[in-house]
Amino acid sequence: xxxxxVVADLVCTRxxxxxxxxxxxxxxSEQGVVSVASDPVGVPEGKWVxxxxxxxxxxxxxxPLTITDLAICGIVDxxxxxxxxxxxxxxxAAPDAGARAGARAAP
Amino acid sequence: MKIMCxxxxxxxxxxIEAFGxxxxxxxxxxxxxxxSVAVDAIGCVPGDWxxxxxxxxxxxxxxxxxxxSDLTIVGIIDRWTPEGSA
Numbered sequence: 001x002x003x004x005x006v007v008a009d010l011v012c013t014r015x016x017x018x019x020x021x022x023x024x025x026x027x028x029s030e031q032g033v034v035s036v037a038s039d040p041v042g043v044p045e046g047k048w049v050x051x052x053x054x055x056x057x058x059x060x061x062x063x064p065l066t067i068t069d070l071a072i073c074g075i076v077d078x079x080x081x082x083x084x085x086x087x088x089x090x091x092x093a094a095p096d097a098g099a100r101a102g103a104r105a106a107p
Numbered sequence: 108m109k110i111m112c113x114x115x116x117x118x119x120x121x122x123i124e125a126f127g128x129x130x131x132x133x134x135x136x137x138x139x140x141x142x143s144v145a146v147d148a149i150g151c152v153p154g155d156w157x158x159x160x161x162x163x164x165x166x167x168x169x170x171x172x173x174x175x176s177d178l179t180i181v182g183i184i185d186r187w188t189p190e191g192s193a
Contacts, residue, residue, distance in 0.1 A: 012158060015182035016148045016168050024158070024182075026110075036108035036158050055163035067181055069162040070108055 003050050003076055004029050006043050010036055018067035025072065027051065030081050038068040041075065048079035108158045110187065111136055113151045113180075117144055125175050132180065134159065137189055145178040146170075156187040 010024040023039040027049070037051055040061050049072045051057075058064045060071035111134040119131060130147040134157070145159050146169040157180045160168060169176040 010158070011185040012182035013185055014149060018164075018168055019181055024108075034110060036110055038108075053162075057162070058164060067160060067164045067168045068108065069160045069164045 001050050001052050001073065002029065003048055003079060004035070004037075006045050006047050006049060006072075007034075008045060016067055018065065020063070020066055022061065022066060022068070027070075027072075035070055037070040037072050038066065039072045041072050043072055043075055048076040050074055050076055108160050108181070109136070110184065111143075111145075111157055111159055112138070112189075113153050113155045113157060114142065115153050123175070125173070127170070129169060129174075129176075134178075134180075143178060145180050146174075146176040147180050149180055149183060151180060151183060156184045156189075158182045158184060 004027040006025050007028045008026040010026050012024055023042065025037055025039045025043060027035050027037050038057070038061060041049070043049055051070055052060050052073050053070050057068050057071035058066055060073050061068060114133045114135050117131040117133050131144055132147050132151060133142055134145050135142050148168045151157055159178050160181050161177055165176045165179040166172055166174045168179040168181050
């Protein structure tokens, strides 16, 4: 299992029937690698989550017949990036996620 | 799942029987990036940004538990810019 950060929602209208209507999230690793996961939890942008890969991902979904190879299993309460890695990607989604995190931390 | 861009169709006339007549596409992770081949379970055209699954989900999405695919296209992304914002 890995820890990845949610950077955006993914809208995918045309999909295989086996994928049903599961929510999809764009995730990014600390190294900046982008991937897509099915989300049975309902995770907001900016959160760090832990994910399971391969055929095990299907058992993380409410229906194990769901077509997926990467599923979010839970939100990590506290996570700090290892080393000097950027906390989020230098892309358009990152400043937004950062702003939200800041807004949550303020109160 | 990986986000990839459809480059072109792959023609392979002499193939193992298990693959049937499933269409194969050449995909790129980004323009000029690494290329791989996927089974198309949807009906994509070159230029589409798609999501692909591996593992047992790839076999099942491509046709059944015994289908020999390790990369299958399962969805076309509505809007995607390669920089990373949806």
